[in-house]
Amino acid sequence: MLREEAVKQYTVLVTETSQKRIKVNALSEKDARTRADDAWRNAEFLLKPEDFQGVEFHVLGEIGDSEGTADVAVSKE
Numbered sequence: 001m002l003r004e005e006a007v008k009q010y011t012v013l014v015t016e017t018s019q020k021r022i023k024v025n026a027l028s029e030k031d032a033r034t035r036a037d038d039a040w041r042n043a044e045f046l047l048k049p050e051d052f053q054g055v056e057f058h059v060l061g062e063i064g065d066s067e068g069t070a071d072v073a074v075s076k077e
Helices: 029-041
Strands: 010-018 052-062 070-075
Touching: none
Parallel strands: none
Antiparallel strands: 010 052, 052 070
C-alpha cells in the first residue's frame, strides 16, 4: 500500500526585474535620478515585455511555519 504525502501550502515571493535606458536632461546626477523617478511615476515612459531581464522566486516558508527559506533565480538569456 502506498503512503500518500500530505500537500503543504507555501508562501512564495515572485520578483520580476525590467530595465530600460532613457535620456534625461538634468543639472546633476542627483537631478537626473529625480527627473527619471518623476517621469516614471507620471507614466511618461513604460517598461514593456521586451525590457524584462529576469525573475526570482523566494520560498518564504510553509504557511504556519517560520523556518528557513529557499531561493531560485531565473534570468533572461
